[in-house]
Amino acid sequence: MGDSMTEGQLTPKLIDGLYVEAMVLADEARSYFDTGGRDDRLALDPLDRVGFSCESLKVTTRLMHVIAWLLTQRAVAAGELSRAQAGMAERRLGVAADTDGALLARLPEAAVELIHASEELYGRVSRLDQGSFAEEAGSPARSLLSRLQRSF
Template sequence: MIDAAPESPFHARLTDSLYVEAMALAETARGYFDGIGRNERDALDPVVRVAFSCESLKVTTRLMHVIAWVLTQRAVQAGEMNWDEARQPVRRLGASPDTDEVQLALLPEAAQALTQASLDLHRRVERLDTLADTDPSATSPVLALQARLGRAF
């Protein structure tokens, strides 16, 4: 077991839930972009077809960043990595590739929905990753009160 430099602020149920969501979304995206999406892509205007292919790569990139981040949190929870290692820049959540809203609107509905789902998931995890850098007592009135009570007794 690795020394416990501060522990992960994330509950195992949260990281497990994010893992399941990311993996399910990755499987859905793979099924779509490698299946019916291919037929939809082939019916598009050549320029839009390129946008479709680019967007499928962006969806995959976002999901892989989220999955890597979740696996890092799970490693901390399992004692395989300490929190300081998990907070190293290389282990943080990777940036989300930009999506052009105008181009996105030209894609089939399923591609739009998968793109939006990947953006939403990445943004939620990004907020968690950023939140991990803040002092919990500064963001939670309950934790601040508990800290005050702990110092008083």
């Protein structure tokens, strides 16, 4: 990703790009876990089938947290919602459960790819969330930089 991602700047272009990525991934996950992966799931032993279903829910949960966070950011960026109206708790990215690493080795490749893609996207958005929250909380370095800029 570009510099704006590493600096934690939430630009409308970044938010929109992540939103499209999340929606495409959500559609791929829904398609695979609802229909395409049915044969893959049935080929697993019964315990791994349960794990497969749990992992599909984790993927969905990760993506829904990301999408909800991005929609809130879009609303704030569009002026439809102030940061105060969004509220601190609602603006933060929801917590998603970790994937069972031991189970991954036994799951079909397509499922593993979707799991990794959802984890990667969630991780990127989580870093943005942490960066924007730290900025709002008044990072000492940002505060000093802001004061220096105002003095010139």
